[in-house]
Amino acid sequence: MFTKIDTAYKLTIKDIVDAEPKEDNRTIRTKFGLNVRKARIIGSVMKIFISEDNKYGFIVLDDGTETIRIKSFDPSKNFSGIKIGDIVDVIGRINVYKNEVYLVEEKIIKVDDPNWEIERKIEIMILKEKLKKLIEKEEEEKGEETKVQIKEEKILDEKEIEMKSKVLNIIRSLDKGEGVDIKEILNEISDKIKCQEILRELLEESEIYEPKPGKFKILEE
DSSP states (O other): OOOOEEEEEEHHHHHHSSSSSSSTSSSOEEEEEEEEEEEEEEEEEEEEEEEESOOOEEEEOOOOSSSSEEOOOOOOOOTTTTOOTTEEEEEEEEEETTTEEEEEEEEEEOOOTTTHHHHHHHHHHHHHHHHHHHHHHHHHHOOOOOOOOOEEEEEEOHHHHHHHHHHHHHHHHHHHHOOOOHHHHTTTOOOHHHHHHHHHHHHHHSSEOSSSSTTEEEEOO
């Protein structure tokens, strides 16, 4: 049995807005060759709109590169506590309608530490550099006509799913409110190297996040 998970790629808003929409209107291809169905962006809230019946709303987010709308179909819940000027970390699914690329929110996290924005820019730079090297390697091995395809989904076998579930349960049980130190997590797992790999994957999949370096929390609704 296999489970497919869409990776929430950390991108700038400009990366999303300038990307090429695919025919399904649920996928974009960035200028640096990445197919994206789910994105994770960080920026400042510039506008908030909620319909009178509270069944639809959106916020406009600006990260200094571009702006984008984040839509919600339960805005009274999902935008609760958010105000104009707040810095938020958003995970959402790509949608394209009438030439507008926007995100349908899955999770919104209010960011209190402005250093997160700097760290995110570094993470995005690292991602782009890795993709560049991968493309160069593929072209060198298969020739200039090779079309490089970047995997947008991770296929996990049952053993890995079980391991991820175990790590998530450890974090959930040990978290007293401020996150769980990586040392505490490693103490509960015999395969330390695999555990660190799982933590990295859970971060990429937006299942967990780091409120502080070396501490992990589960992203809950």
